Amino acid sequence: MKNIYKILICIIGFSQASFSQNYANDKFPDGTAITNWFKDYSKIQLKDLGKKYTITDFGVEKDSTKIQTVGIQKVIDKAAANGGGVIVIPKGVFLSGALFFKPKTSLYVSEGGVLKGSDNIADFPIMPSRMEGQNLDYFPALVNAYGVDHFSISGKGTINGNGKKYWEAFWERRKENPKCTNLEVSRPRLVFVWNSNNVQLQDVKLINSGFWTNHFYKCNNVKLLDLYIFSPHLGVKAPSTDAIDIDICTNFLVKGCYLSVNDDAIALKGGKGPYADQDKNNGPNNNIIIEDCTFGFCHSALTNGSESIHNRNVIMRNCKIDGASRLLWLKMRPDTPQRYEYIRVEDIKGEAKTGLAIFAWKQFFDLKGRPDVPLSYGDHITLKNIDLKCDTFYGVENDPNVRLSNFTFENLKIESVKTNIDKSIINGVNFKNVYINKQLVD
Numbered sequence: 001m002k003n004i005y006k007i008l009i010c011i012i013g014f015s016q017a018s019f020s021q022n023y024a025n026d027k028f029p030d031g032t033a034i035t036n037w038f039k040d041y042s043k044i045q046l047k048d049l050g051k052k053y054t055i056t057d058f059g060v061e062k063d064s065t066k067i068q069t070v071g072i073q074k075v076i077d078k079a080a081a082n083g084g085g086v087i088v089i090p091k092g093v094f095l096s097g098a099l100f101f102k103p104k105t106s107l108y109v110s111e112g113g114v115l116k117g118s119d120n121i122a123d124f125p126i127m128p129s130r131m132e133g134q135n136l137d138y139f140p141a142l143v144n145a146y147g148v149d150h151f152s153i154s155g156k157g158t159i160n161g162n163g164k165k166y167w168e169a170f171w172e173r174r175k176e177n178p179k180c181t182n183l184e185v186s187r188p189r190l191v192f193v194w195n196s197n198n199v200q201l202q203d204v205k206l207i208n209s210g211f212w213t214n215h216f217y218k219c220n221n222v223k224l225l226d227l228y229i230f231s232p233h234l235g236v237k238a239p240s241t242d243a244i245d246i247d248i249c250t251n252f253l254v255k256g257c258y259l260s261v262n263d264d265a266i267a268l269k270g271g272k273g274p275y276a277d278q279d280k281n282n283g284p285n286n287n288i289i290i291e292d293c294t295f296g297f298c299h300s301a302l303t304n305g306s307e308s309i310h311n312r313n314v315i316m317r318n319c320k321i322d323g324a325s326r327l328l329w330l331k332m333r334p335d336t337p338q339r340y341e342y343i344r345v346e347d348i349k350g351e352a353k354t355g356l357a358i359f360a361w362k363q364f365f366d367l368k369g370r371p372d373v374p375l376s377y378g379d380h381i382t383l384k385n386i387d388l389k390c391d392t393f394y395g396v397e398n399d400p401n402v403r404l405s406n407f408t409f410e411n412l413k414i415e416s417v418k419t420n421i422d423k424s425i426i427n428g429v430n431f432k433n434v435y436i437n438k439q440l441v442d
Contacts, residue, residue, distance in 0.1 A: 028287060028313040029342035029380060038253055038289055041225060043202055044154050049086035049106050053079045056090055064093035067118055072096050079105050089113040089157060097123025098140040098188065101148050109157030109204050117142040117210065119165040121186040130194065130217045130247065131183060133272035133307025135281045138183070141192035141215070151193060153201045161190045161209035163231070163238055170239045181364060182240050187211040197221050207231065209241045213261060217247040218283075226256040233262040233297045242267050243298070248283040255289075260296025264303040265324070268314065272307040272336045274370035284310035290319065297323040301352070304340040305331030306361045314343040321350030326395070327388065330358040330378050332402050335367050337374035346384040355393040355414065356383060358404065373401045382408040389415040393436060398425050409434050409441075 027033055046052070053075050056062060060071040072087070076099065079085040084104025091112035097120075101107065109115055118124075121139060129138040142161060145151040153159075166187040173185050190209035193199055194217045202225040206213055213229055216222055224244065231238035243259040246252055247269040259265040271282025288311070295301045301324045302316045308331070321327055328345050332338060358378060367373070381404075393416040396404070405427040412434040419436050423429050434441040 023317070029315065029344045029382065030313055032313070034289070035251075037221065037251060041255060043225065044152050044200055046086065046108055046154070049108065049152070050104070051079070051082070051085035052088050053085050054088040054090055055094065056092075060094065062092040062094075064095060064116070067095050067097060067123060069097040069099065069118070069123060072099055076101055076105055089115050089155070096142065098125065099143055100140070101143070101145045101151060103148055104150075105148070106150075106152040106154070107143065109153070109155040109159060111156035113155070113157035115142070115157070115159045117161045117163070117188065117190070119162050121166075121188065124188045129192070130215075130281075133269055133276065133282070139186060139188045141189035143191045145193045145196050145199075147195050148193070149197045151196050151199050153191070153204055156203055158205040158207060159190060160207050161188070161213070163187070163208045163210035163241070164236055166210035167236050167238050171237070182211075189213070189215050191215065193217070193219055193222075195219065199223070200225070202226055204228075205230070208238065211240055212242045212245050214243065215245045215247060216249055216252070219249045219252075221251045222249060223253045224255070224257060227258070229257060229259045229261065230296075231261045233260075238262045245269055246285055246288060248285060249288075250286045252285070252288045254293060255291050257293045258296065259293060259298060260323070261298055263298065264300045264329075265295050265298040266290060266301065267303040268305070268311045269307045270311070271309045272333060274335050274337075274367050274374055276309050277337050282309055284312060285314070286312050288314045290316040292318050294320045295322065295324050295350075298325065300324060300326040300329040300357070302327070302345065303329045303331055304343070305329075305338065306333050306363070307336075308338060308340075309336065310339045311343070312341050316345045316348075318347045321348060321352050321388070324350075324352040326354045326357045327352045327390075328356050328383070330381075331361045332358065332376050332378075332399060333365070334360050334362060334373055334399075334401050335365050335370075336376070338376035339379070340381070341377070341379040343380070344382040344384065345386070346382070348386045348388065351389045353391045354395040355386075355388055355390050355416070357395040358402070359395070359397040360399050360401070376402050378402065378404045380406045382410070383412065384408070384410045386411075387413045390417075392416060392418040394421045396422070396425050398422070403427070408432070412436075
């Protein structure tokens with residue numbers, strides 16, 4: 001396993017070196033300045049996290065078969081009561097249910113250390129939460145931080161969701177009812193951070209989540225640096241294990257990560273339903289940068305939706321795509337008003353089944369009595385400096401409920417089985433130096 005991680009680190013490093021660009025003077029797609037916060041990639045140091053609380057110093061056993069939720073939670077609570085500190089997972093495997101970090105506490109997983117999730121859903125007590133664009137009572141994650149500013153997860157160790165039983169249960173339910181929803185089968189996420197600012201996750205391996213892997217709701221100033229995020233798409237597939245779900249966040253940086261999951265790699269969320277834009281629990285995502293990442297298998301590298309109402313100023317750049325079903329996906333729900341605007345995807349190399357995908361997403365469609373279908377918009381979308389091999393580059397379908405405008409395609413070298421491009425679907429579309437199968441698109 002260590003050799004696999006070393007190979008992946010080499011791949012990530014190669015992608016960064018190969019696509020190195022100078023973005024010193026660039027701006028967000030709407031022309032506003034990118035602040036220096038996005039250009040500070042400093043890593044958190046263990047010595048700066050306060051008093052160390054190594055869990056085995058407080059009665060937690062090195063026993064990979066024994067549930068130790070209570071013991072680990074007591075360590076977190078003790079640290080919080082004493083003014084804060086870092087909870088250290090030492091070398092070994094430690095099995096746990098839901099853990100709740102408190103203000104001024106953080107998590108460090110040592111190299112060779114594994115925080116492993118219980119595969120018994122009873123170890124994740126139902127509580128107020130957020131899933132699939134709605135606030136509801138649901139199962140917490142393995143690692144939870146509610147209102148924990150400056151929360152961090154660091155170290156070279158692993159957080160393992162141990163999700164196989166949950167995946168098997170989901171597929172059994174899907175056999176019984178092919179239209180079953182994701183929420184019908186009880187599954188925990190791996191990491192859930194709610195209403196927390198100045199958050200940083202770095203270096204750890206986040207694998208085999210039962211449900212979504214990392215979910216950030218109503219957070220500001222979040223950095224994810226050099227993470228390895230994985231769930232299987234072969235054998236027993238890991239359903240709905242999105243690598244990173246960004247749900248009503250402002251200022252969010254994903255840098256140097258490897259992402260390969262059996263669903264969307266990075267999904268921008270924020271609410272769903274015919275009146276989602278009127279719900280105070282919902283809202284927009286603003287100022288998102290994804291750079292220097294490598295994407296393995298996933299349903300889409302960057303997805304807007306399907307539970308999303310407004311995304312603005314999104315940049316994905318300097319990335320390698322290796323096995324994604326889609327590069328950029330605008331998921332248009334016909335039962336939800338959506339606006340995806342000022343999105344730029346640039347300096348990309350690799351392979352995907354579809355380059356740009358825009359079409360109506362009707363899974364679990366429900367207008368809930370609304371007499372009209374809400375309109376959705378995609379505006380000021382740019383794809384630039386892309387070298388891509390795919391089956392379909394222009395996967396844009398005509399939808400009477402969607403308004404597309406101001407798309408720019410520039411400096412593209414595309415190999416594609418399907419070459420049809422219907423420019424009439426977009427109001428204001430510009431092709432500049434775009435080659436598909438070595439033929440210039442005019």
